[in-house]
Amino acid sequence: MQTPAPGLPDLTADTALFLDFDGCLVDIAPRPDAVVIPDGLENRLIRLHDRLDGAVALVSGRDIADLRSWLPGFPGAIAGSHGAELSLDGKAIQTTHRIELDVAALHRAAADAVADRPAILVEPKPHGVAMHYRADPSLRPVVEAAMAQLASAHPGMVLQPAKMAVELRPGGTGKDGALDRLMSAPPFAGRVPVYAGDDLTDEAAMAHAQARGGCGIKIGAGDTVARCRLADPAALAGWLDAVLAGAR
Numbered sequence: 725m726q727t728p729a730p731g732l733p734d735l736t737a738d739t740a741l742f743l744d745f746d747g748c749l750v751d752i753a754p755r756p757d758a759v760v761i762p763d764g765l766e767n768r769l770i771r772l773h774d775r776l777d778g779a780v781a782l783v784s785g786r787d788i789a790d791l792r793s794w795l796p797g798f799p800g801a802i803a804g805s806h807g808a809e810l811s812l813d814g815k816a817i818q819t820t821h822r823i824e825l826d827v828a829a830l831h832r833a834a835a836d837a838v839a840d841r842p843a844i845l846v847e848p849k850p851h852g853v854a855m856h857y858r859a860d861p862s863l864r865p866v867v868e869a870a871m872a873q874l875a876s877a878h879p880g881m882v883l884q885p886a887k888m889a890v891e892l893r894p895g896g897t898g899k900d901g902a903l904d905r906l907m908s909a910p911p912f913a914g915r916v917p918v919y920a921g922d923d924l925t926d927e928a929a930m931a932h933a934q935a936r937g938g939c940g941i942k943i944g945a946g947d948t949v950a951r952c953r954l955a956d957p958a959a960l961a962g963w964l965d966a967v968l969a970g971a972r
Contacts, residue, residue, distance in 0.1 A: 732952050733918050733939040735967050740915035740938075741776060742903060742929070743769075745784040745791060747887065747922030748943045751957055754858060756786070756847055759794070762961065766797045771968050773800045778911040783807070783899050785884075785891060785925055787850045788817050801912075806884060806893045806925060807902030808851035812909055819851075820905065821894040823880040827851070830878060830892070837870040851894055852881065858888035887923050900928035907936065920960060 735741060746752055746759065749769075753759040773780045781801040784791055788804035788811050802811045810818045831848040834855065838844040843860040844867060846853065855871055857863040871890040875883050884891040884898075903919065906912045917938035919930050930940025931949045940950030943960055954960050 732941065732954075732963060735772075735776065735918065737777070738915050739776060740779040740781075740907065740912040740917045741772060742781050742783050742906070742917060742919040742933070744899075744921035744923065744926050744943075745782060745786060745794075747957070748920055748926075748960060749782075749957055750794075752887065752922075755845060755856075756790075761794055762957070765961070766795050768961065768964055768968070769795065769798050769800070772964060773798070775968065776911075779915055781906050781912070783902050783906075783919070783921075783926075783929065785849075785854070785886065785893075785923075789850075801906060801909075803899070803902035803906060805849055805851045805897070806891070807897040807899055807905070808894050810902065810905060812906075820901070821851070821897055823894045823896075825851070825878065825881070825894070830874065833877070834870070834874060834892075837874065838866065841866060847889075849891075849893075851897075852892045854886070854889050854891040856889040861888065864888075885924050891925075898928060899925055900932045903929045903932050920954075 743749055750759045782791055783803045785806050786804055788802050788809045791802055799814050808821055810820055830853055834846045834853045844863055845856040855867045857867045867890050871883055874892055875881055880895050881892050882895045884893050917933040917936050919933040920941040922943040927949055933940050939952055941952045942948035942950035943954055
């Protein structure tokens with residue numbers, strides 16, 4: 725039986741569990757489409773969903789359709805696109821903002837802005853766009869400048885710094901807002917939230933979880949508001965397996 729790391733929260737019948745995807749459930753990959761799903765991940769999530777009577781949700785910057793393509797058997801709620809999309813029943817997808825956006829034009833503008841920089845990866849999203857500079861970190865200022873110009877040209881959209889990336893998402897969305905929406909609906913309402921994430925995009929959600937009497941778990945290195953930390957996705961998987969084995 726594996727033993728959970730000390731200081732981590734109990735996952736009891738009163739817990740609601742929220743999990744980021746990239747850098748949390750799976751290791752960061754050079755490209756979003758190159759992640760590797762660890763053996764047993766989907767089964768682990770299904771077992772957690774059963775143990776917590778459905779109060780397990782994925783909260784990600786990826787859109788819901790993309791997440792479902794990686795984890796087709798996950799039956800729980802998903803907040804995608806930094807909370808711009810929400811699916812409570814595992815099927816229907818709600819849009820949580822009212823910003824009118826020509827997303828195809830935004831994607832074209834983003835691609836044109838860095839067309840002469842092949843090391844910058846432009847990631848189109850249903851409710852925004854991201855630019856990744858992981859292949860060449862020295863291009864961070866170029867990405868920041870290009871995304872700032874896009875933000876100024878698209879009222880209502882806001883910049884979201886991330887790991888080796890900058891995103892443009894609808895204002896009023898965010899993973900903290902996604903957590904609030906989920907916590908207002910069954911089976912999450914009235915429970916104590918535990919939120920695990922690795923990125924700058926997760927910090928506000930972890931702070932929200934802790935303000936509600938719960939706990940944030942930072943995955944990996946870096947400054948954080950979270951009260952708990954695990955080294956990497958493998959360590960998170962080990963802790964969750966220990967929980968499922970009854971060690972906690």
